[in-house]
Amino acid sequence: MREHKIVVLKGDGIGPEIVDEALKVLDAAGEKFGFKMQYDEQLMGGCAIDATGVPLPEETVTACKAADCVFLGAVGGPKWDTQPGNNRPEAGLLGIRGALGLYANLRPATIFAPLKSASPIKDSIIGDSMDILIVRELTGGIYFGERGTSVENGVEVAYDTEKYSVPEIQRIARTAFEMAMKRNKKLTSVDKANVLDSSRLWRKTVIELSKEYPEVELSHMYVDNCAMQLVRNPKQFDVIVTSNIFGDILSDEASMISGSIGMLASASLAEGKFGLYEPIHGSAPDIAGQGIANPLATILSAAMMLRYSLDEPAAADAIEAAVNTVLTTARTPDIYEEGFKKVSTSQMGDLVAANL
Ligand code: IPM
Ligand code: MG
Secondary structure, three states: OEEEEEEEEEEOOOHHHHHHHHHHHHHHHHHHHOEEEEEEEOOOOHHHHHHHOOOOOHHHHHHHHHOOEEEEEEOOOHHHOOOOHHHOHHHHHHHHHHHOOOOEEEEEEEOOHHHHHHOOOOHHHHOOOOEEEEEEEOOOHHHOOOEEEEEEOOEEEEEEOOOOOHHHHHHHHHHHHHHHHHOOOEEEEEEOOOOOHHHHHHHHHHHHHHOOOOOOEEEEEEHHHHHHHHHHOHHHOOEEEEOHHHHHHHHHHHHHHOOOHHHOEEEEEOOOOOEEEEEOOOOOHHHOOOOOOOOHHHHHHHHHHHHHOOOOHHHHHHHHHHHHHHHOOEEOHHHOOOOOEEOOHHHHHHHHHHOO
16 A cells, blocks of 8 residues: 655644645545555644744654655734744744745646636636646745844834845746646746846846747746736736745735635645645634635645645546536635535535545
8 A cells, every 4th residue: 555654734723624624635535546644743833833932843844854745734823923023933834945945836726617607807808717827936035035124324124135046046947847848838937027136137047948948938027017917818828937926926816816715726846756735825813713714725735745746646636626526516605606505614625525
């Protein structure tokens, strides 16, 4: 029997409840497809601050490095808002991405056919389908750059810096070109090269690398224009590659095309097969513990994990197909429409597991 050993970081807010549903689906998939999951639960985020004083305990990093891959819910919440910046739950998330070398963040923005009417974008714009892959650089740029706060001439100032090196840009661009080769061979590199030096280096480096991928149709777009194009004509995009901060922002925007941010999964990959899988949404502390959170982004992240890190493509396909089936009848409140059965977080997990 194939065994997969993963670290599970349930995190804060709705994290534990959505992760439980994904593990339920993973176990059911294992039974059906002949593998066994082993879960090593560790602390990261606010729960780790409460238990150990820091958002990313050394023990968690060690356990992650020893596992096949890592599965995460979400971290953060108002309880930890008063922590200094470097001890917030979010610092734990950035820390683990850095510590595990997870530089390539894949965020697919697809629309499940039964959910089309839940999208705020008109049918005439979406057409029959929607399938964008955002490739976000995840361990560089302004989220990791030099920063500081001080007092200058009696006024408080703070700064953060956007800095990219050629090798950092090359490796994320390579991931994006490889992804484009497996899809519709269209790549849009998003930057702000009309203003930023770091973006000019980004663009130059992507153009240089494109010589290795003559089949991929490469274009460049400023990030402000991209934000507009995503709602004006999202079908023009196949793969988008961009920096850490731009990818953070654009992926939230793209998620709404799919109807709800509760639907979008992500994979954060290191060199090789190792990765961390998490929904792109946050910990939603306002609805935590009520059983109304949508677990589908997390369940779909489990499918990505099976595909990219665990070599279980059939199980991954089955989970995605089951989600599609379940959406034809059942909805959590965030994607609820009249005529559907309104279900709780755990009922949604049960339905996906039963439809595998
Ligand atoms: C995301 C989140 C994180 C990020 C936060 C919680 C640090 O917004 O994964 O998109 O900015 O990367
Ligand atoms: Mg974000």
